[in-house]
Amino acid sequence: MLSGDHMRPPAVEEARAIKYPEVRDLPPEEIGRLARSIAPRLMPKPGVDYKLYLGSRPELREGERLLSYTLSVCPQCYSLLVAVIFERDGKVYERKVCPEHGEFEELYFGDYATYERFRKWQRDGKGVWTPNVKLEALCPYNCGLCPRHKSHTALLNLVATNRCSLRCWYCFFYAAKAGYVYEPSLNHIRFMLREARRMLPYPAVAVQITGGEPLMRDDIVDIVRIAKEEGYKHVQVNTEGIRLAFDPELAVKLREAGTNVIYMSFDGVTPFTNPKNHWEVPYTLENLRRARLGVVLVPTVIRGYNLHEVGAIIRFGVKHADIVRGVNMQPVSIVGRVPRKEREKMRVTIPDVLLEIEKQTDGQIRREDWYPVPSVVPVSRFIEAITGRPQFELTTHFACGAATYIFWDDDGELIPITRFVDVEGLMQLLEREAEEIRKGKSKYMAMLSVLLKLSRYVDVSKAPKKFKSKRKFLKYIYKILVRHDYSSLGEFHYQSLFLGMMHFQDPYNYDVSRVQRCEIHYVMPDGRIVPFCTFNVFPELYRDRAQRAFSYTIEEWEQLTGKKLSEEVYVRNIKKLIRGEPYRRAYEGIADVLSIPYEEHVKASKRFGIPVAE
């Protein structure tokens, strides 16, 4: 997420609602009662935080073809507007007009053909049966979750701290800049985790501990342990990985506490495209390898910055596939006031990245190899029909994300799963059989039918060598579909590399129909659960307001911990890092980093905002 200037001064409500040092040690239930009593006061206020301008629809112009209308927002005043989504010259755009701030037009999806292909996979979820806010305003100013929300939480984010030892130029979130420290106590965290576990029809089962930099907390291992105690099957820690580069024991402790995977920022394979952690990543990978703790690489993709390296990032992932479980790219989300010309230089959407990947892998991973997130819903629906119980399902908006799996042979050839599995046919089979069960077909007959037909959808002659045995591959699918075996899914992951893409929204391309289907949520300190794209797109109305209400002043925090916030700045020792063997090994065959002069390394780091020990 790239932030421009923040748009608004803090509202009165953003003031701290309580003295956090006085409540931090209360039991979870009491913190919960307090939090719930404060939550209504923190909701966005109509007429103050936003207005409604829904009276007219933007007109289409010559050469534009109507696809749909939707609700969106004014990027300047957050007023709710009607937007038109249209096709022009093979691309999809969104346009809206704010009576106060004029017209905004933005690229919505870089390729109309992909838009149409993805659209047909849209499947909606069952909604949220246990909303924890009343319906009092239109979407997206009523988040909490409210009864409108169409998808359960697939991944819950919990902000453990707003402290960070980096001072990245674009970030306004970290404590030193925000002017307060947000760091919920362990009891408070337990309350927040419980809130998401109460959700019906499907409680949250996966949580991401995030920040700030969550590894700044000395009790991070306890947080992971608490998440496990509260019933989360999957726990991931979102980090820039720097502390893990220097603290191998921490990696072991995190894994032993129950961390399933590290979710690590990784924007490119050179110091120029990844000044955040280019030098530390090789050491982080070494320590994770020793700890047997997997990692997902998470590049934020920006046109004119690192789009030209998406192929190399995937190759880097394959090179380290013994420990890298996936690469999850995030086309840039432009939050804040950024002029149109500047946005156009940076803007990239999912189809644009897919096209670049196709080019940069010499056609080994093609655009058609990717499927939108809800394409896997038939698997959930089939299992649900068999078990009679609601299942975890990925029902995000089709434009939010895409994914595929790749395999590789010894000669380095990348083989997407779609080359030897007829994904579309398989999903149609599962959907048909689920429907048959609903109509009264015996579950056992349906399972048998799937098993007998399964082999029709797999062509092992085109599979990587490790799957040349048809039985081996079908065994995985059987275990996942019929035995609902989570460990089989894990095993399948170890044999492949997951490639994902998630395009978070910003005020320029905002689409309420996307946010209503969001599955990546944040639990806030007041107990509300908020979609990613309201939490981060309207930080003043959600994230900052709620966190400030439950924060320490910097003085309070320093008194409590005996630490100095201003001293928590990471200083990079590039000389030492580039001399190490892990550094050379990590990038060998991917990028010629050894030929880069030392001075250029230093410049890249400093330009980004990270000082260098010289």
Place this chain on the structure above:
Amino acid sequence: MRIKAFSFEAKASEPRPIDVKVETRVYEARRGRAVRLSCAERPFSLDDALDFDLEFSDTLQLTYADVIHGSFSCRVLDCEAGGDTIIKVLDAQLSGRRVRLFIVLTVEEGDVRRVYADRITGLGEWRERATKISRLASLPPSELEAL
């Protein structure tokens, strides 16, 4: 007490196909009988959007943000109720499939409280639903079936 209800038609193709027609009838429970209320009709305005969401976001999993995608025609029914138990019957056609859903409201000291609403994504067996609705609406199941 004024009770608001909606009858509408909506069609859209994005992000998922919507083809919905809903006719709502509003009843009041009086001594074990359901008496249909007479309602004034008027066109939908933006001020009704929140109430539309309150009515349909859980029952049909449909919101104002959904219907704005395509064509939407809606009549708002303003019904005058004197009793303390209101039953709304939603006759819905969802892509041709007919479904009947119930909402039960109670009126206490001028406050309308929604005590029951069928949910299209978790619709159980009619017998079970009827027992619950019947109890909440103080109407025998046979009376519900006749609505």
